[in-house]
Amino acid sequence: MSATRVPVLSNNVLAAMPKAALKLMRAQLEPVDLVYGQILYEPAQRIAYVYFPLDCLVSLLTVVDEHQALEVGMVGNEGMVGMPMVLGIGVSAVRALVQGSGTALRMGAARFHAEFKANPALQRALFRYTHLLMAQVSQTAACNRFHLSEERLARWLLMTADRVHTEEFLLTQDFLANMLGLRRVGVTRAAGDLARKKLIRYSRGHMYILDRPGLEASACSCYRIVRDLQDAAQI
Numbered sequence: 336m337s338a339t340r341v342p343v344l345s346n347n348v349l350a351a352m353p354k355a356a357l358k359l360m361r362a363q364l365e366p367v368d369l370v371y372g373q374i375l376y377e378p379a380q381r382i383a384y385v386y387f388p389l390d391c392l393v394s395l396l397t398v399v400d401e402h403q404a405l406e407v408g409m410v411g412n413e414g415m416v417g418m419p420m421v422l423g424i425g426v427s428a429v430r431a432l433v434q435g436s437g438t439a440l441r442m443g444a445a446r447f448h449a450e451f452k453a454n455p456a457l458q459r460a461l462f463r464y465t466h467l468l469m470a471q472v473s474q475t476a477a478c479n480r481f482h483l484s485e486e487r488l489a490r491w492l493l494m495t496a497d498r499v500h501t502e503e504f505l506l507t508q509d510f511l512a513n514m515l516g517l518r519r520v521g522v523t524r525a526a527g528d529l530a531r532k533k534l535i536r537y538s539r540g541h542m543y544i545l546d547r548p549g550l551e552a553s554a555c556s557c558y559r560i561v562r563d564l565q566d567a568a569q570i
């Protein structure tokens with residue numbers, strides 16, 4: 336997503352585990368480079384791997400009428416991609432799309448299933464993350480219904496920046512429109528409003544956050560609610 340990113344080499348779920356348990360598990364985790372636009376799962380497909388993002392970002396999209404998709408959640412190094420596996424379900428309900436290139440640690444589904452059953456520390460960390468992801472998804476649903484485009488765009492940019500650990504990323508307007516469920520003209524207008532306030536700069540597919548406190552003030556309350564929950568859960 337950006338060449339200027341500072342690499343992040345930890346994942347909060349894994350970091351919450353005791354060292355000895357993590358050491359045993361590390362041997363089963365394989366580093367993998369995920370690339371912008373890569374699809375990890377489609378709805379109703381079997382989950383082959385779970386992923387612990389380190390510095391990549393994965394969007395969870397609900398697909399409607401086979402061609403329209405809306406982002407309902409995003410996962411960075413605070414979580415894991417493949418959460419149905421935690422509930423004993425081996426099939427994805429959503430499309431998982433890599434939105435920010437980077438590295439993740441992955442584990443085969445069968446291995447994860449065995450590890451999860453035998454590892455109470457991993458269970459605790461993932462139960463906490465299940466709660467956080469459900470809170471994020473339900474907040475996003477309400478946000479899409481009630482909040483203005485400009486506020487939603489500000490929220491989305493902040494959530495993305497938090498997960499890719501940079502204030503500058505590549506982004507097309509079509510992609511943003513799909514993520515936010517807006518028409519392209521709606522994205523242009525919302526981005527224009529934020530740019531006029533000198534909170535962002537957007538040119539030729541490059542998004543720069545210029546004034547983070549200002550962008551936080553322009554975002555809807557959903558951003559703060561989800562971030563506070565995450566801070567309170569401290570996984």
Ligand SMILES: [Zn+2]
Nearest residue numbers: 478482555557
């Ligand atoms: Zn909102």
